[in-house]
Amino acid sequence: AQKVTQAQTEISVVEKEDVTLDCVYETRDTTYYLFWYKQPPSGELVFLIRRNSFDEQNEISGRYSWNFQKSTSSFNFTITASQVVDSAVYFCALSEVPAAGNKLTFGGGTRVLVKP
Amino acid sequence: SQTIHQWPATLVQPVGSPLSLECTVEGTSNPNLYWYRQAAGRGLQLLFYSVGIGQISSEVPQNLSASRPQDRQFILSSKKLLLSDSGFYLCAWIGEAKDTQYFGPGTRLTVL
Numbered sequence: 699a700q701k702v703t704q705a706q707t708e709i710s711v712v713e714k715e716d717v718t719l720d721c722v723y724e725t726r727d728t729t730y731y732l733f734w735y736k737q738p739p740s741g742e743l744v745f746l747i748r749r750n751s752f753d754e755q756n757e758i759s760g761r762y763s764w765n766f767q768k769s770t771s772s773f774n775f776t777i778t779a780s781q782v783v784d785s786a787v788y789f790c791a792l793s794e795v796p797a798a799g800n801k802l803t804f805g806g807g808t809r810v811l812v813k814p
Numbered sequence: 815s816q817t818i819h820q821w822p823a824t825l826v827q828p829v830g831s832p833l834s835l836e837c838t839v840e841g842t843s844n845p846n847l848y849w850y851r852q853a854a855g856r857g858l859q860l861l862f863y864s865v866g867i868g869q870i871s872s873e874v875p876q877n878l879s880a881s882r883p884q885d886r887q888f889i890l891s892s893k894k895l896l897l898s899d900s901g902f903y904l905c906a907w908i909g910e911a912k913d914t915q916y917f918g919p920g921t922r923l924t925v926l
Contacts, residue, residue, distance in 0.1 A: 731913060741902055743858075743917035789858070793913075799863045799871060800846055800912050806857045 700725040702792050704805035711780050712813050719775040719808045721790030727751075732766065732773045733791040733802070743789070749773060751795075780812045816841035818918040820905050826924045833878075833892040835921050837905030840886065845907040847888040848915065849880055852902040864888060900925045 701724040711717045723732065734746040747757065749766050757764045761781075765774045777784050790805040817840045827833060839845050849861040860873045862880035870880050877896060881889045888905060905918040 733914070735917075741904075741920045741922070743904060743906075745914060745916055748914050799865055800908050800915070801848075801860060801863065802915055804858045 700727075700730075700792050700794060700803045702790050702803050702805035704790055704808050706808045707806070708809040708811065710811045710813065713782060714779050717777050717780050717784075717810060717812075719777075719788050719790075719810070721773045721775065721805060723771050723773065723790070723792050725792060725794060727794040729795040731793045731795060733793070734764065734773075734775050735789045735791065737787040737789065737807070739786070746775075777810070780810075782812050782814055785810060785812045816907075816909065816916070818905060818907055818916060820903075820918040820921050822921060823919065824922045824924075826926060827895050828926055829897055830894045833890070833895050833899070833923070835890040835903055835905075835923075837888040837890075837918055838886055839907045842886070842907065842909045844885060845909055846912070847882065848906040848908075849888065849890050850904040850906065852904065854901070858904070862890070895925045897925050899923065 703722045705720055709717055730751045732749045736744045736746055747764055754766050754768055761778045763776045787807045787809045789807045791802045793802050819838050821836055846865050848863045850858045851861055852858050862870055862872055864870050864882045867882055867885055878892050900923055903921045903923060906915040908915045
């Protein structure tokens, strides 16, 4: 069975600091997707990124960057120059391909608090 | 473009009362649909999912049920609410590509 672990339950930073969220996963499948979602105080889960297990290229989108390392089964997320609006709970998730119902396995989430 | 709606946004119900939460998706056909629950300060728990009309898979035994009467409509119900049913209920969909789940705005349910 698959598993996603986010060891950091809460991270507090001051605005403009960088913050890195760790995500470690377990799966027996060779083909899978990895995801990051953001949950702001409003509650809705916002999709940030999907990564295919065959694509280990790191990705950058504005202040967000993702480091996928298959060798260590990790998919870490960095927010550069954090802003107060980045305060949210961030979830890492895994979906095996193919999977019955295309279900997601979520990590427990990391709460990020960015102080002004 | 695709959009997902949930209502109501918030709900306060007494213990023992019935429940009906609705989720609809626009702009896509034959989506997979999902119901999740998130207790306060906790992670996401998948409750039900559906890969087609009338097809419901239950992930967690409980006093909740789900139905999919139309292709883009997913309903979460209970005949008698428990205190432990309080939480934030999220509906999600996945389209034809079957790769990414997108979530609705959620319903915050408080059972008193």
